[in-house]
Amino acid sequence: xxxxxxxxxxxxxxxxxxxxxxxxxxxxxxxxxxxxxxxxxxxxxxxxxxxxxxxxxxxxxxxxxxxxxxxxxxxxxxxxxxxxxxxxxxxxxxxxxxxxxxxxxxxxxxxxxxxxxxxxxxxxxxxxxxxxxxxxxxxxxxxxxxxxxxxxxxxxxxxxxxxxxxxxxxxxxxxxxxxxxxxxxxxxxxxxxxxxx
Numbered sequence: 458x459x460x461x462x463x464x465x466x467x468x469x470x471x472x473x474x475x476x477x478x479x480x481x482x483x484x485x486x487x488x489x490x491x492x493x494x495x496x497x498x499x500x501x502x503x504x505x506x507x508x509x510x511x512x513x514x515x516x517x518x519x520x521x522x523x524x525x526x527x528x529x530x531x532x533x534x535x536x537x538x539x540x541x542x543x544x545x546x547x548x549x550x551x552x553x554x555x556x557x558x559x560x561x562x563x564x565x566x567x568x569x570x571x572x573x574x575x576x577x578x579x580x581x582x583x584x585x586x587x588x589x590x591x592x593x594x595x596x597x598x599x600x601x602x603x604x605x606x607x608x609x610x611x612x613x614x615x616x617x618x619x620x621x622x623x624x625x626x627x628x629x630x631x632x633x634x635x636x637x638x639x640x641x642x643x644x645x646x647x648x649x650x651x652x653x654x
Contacts, residue, residue, distance in 0.1 A: 512633050520590075520629050524644050527575070527587045531625070534564050534577060535648040541617045546596060553596055553623070555650070568594035568627075575627065593643075594627040601649065622649045 481489075538555035542563070545552045549570035556563050565578040568591060575588035588594070599611040601621035614620055624647045630637050 509636075516631060516633055520631070523588070523590075524627075524629065528644070528646050530577065530587050531566065532646065532648050534566075534579070535623060536651045537562070538564055538650050540650070541598065541620045541623070544596075544598065544617070551594060551596075588627060588629060590629045590631045592628050592630055594625065596623055596625045598623055599647075620650070622647055624648075 535555060537557050539558045540556060542554040542556050543552070544554070551568045553566045554563065555565075563580055565584075566575060566587070567578070567584070568575045568588075573589065573591050574586050575591050575594050576584035577587050578584040598614050598617070598620040599622040600614050600619050602612060604610040604612060611622060624645065626643050626645045628643045
């Protein structure tokens with residue numbers, strides 16, 4: 458193939474092949490590569506952002522569903538209790554033990570910080586995990602009597618015999634794509650002990 462240099466009448470001059478095809482100059486090639494690189498970089502950044510957002514929303518929905526299921530189970534078990542037997546709300550391993558004096562059932566909820574799990578044990582049977590990937594779990598004992606002038610504030614109690622309501626707080630999270638994602642807020646629930654001895 459023979460190349461002939463033919464001036465086109467304007468700058469820049471182009472090399473023209475035997476079939477009349479023209480080539481690109483080095484400057485044009487560099488500009489095209491630069492623009493293409495910028496476009497690819499923008500697409501890559503948007504793709505990563507979209508993937509993280511999609512993953513975060515899916516994680517959020519899954520953790521919320523897990524929290525709802527755990528709340529349903531815990532509420533069902535605690536409402537059947539007649540009294541609180543023992544508590545340990547300090548340290549890395551926390552425990553709440555209740556009993557139903559009517560049918561002789563003992564319910565123990567325990568959070569293990571190292572395993573990040575809240576388990577429920579009923580009558581000494583093997584413990585069932587209610588919450589996994591749980592970073593923190595705490596509880597407060599209350600009397601059933603509301604504070605004067607309020608419908609939603611109750612008197613806290615350390616006397617297990619007076620406890621008729623338990624407020625629990627927990628927070629779950631997991632690591633996805635090298636980043637820790639959580640439920641965005643602390644989950645909280647108040648459960649009233651409904652069974653009476």
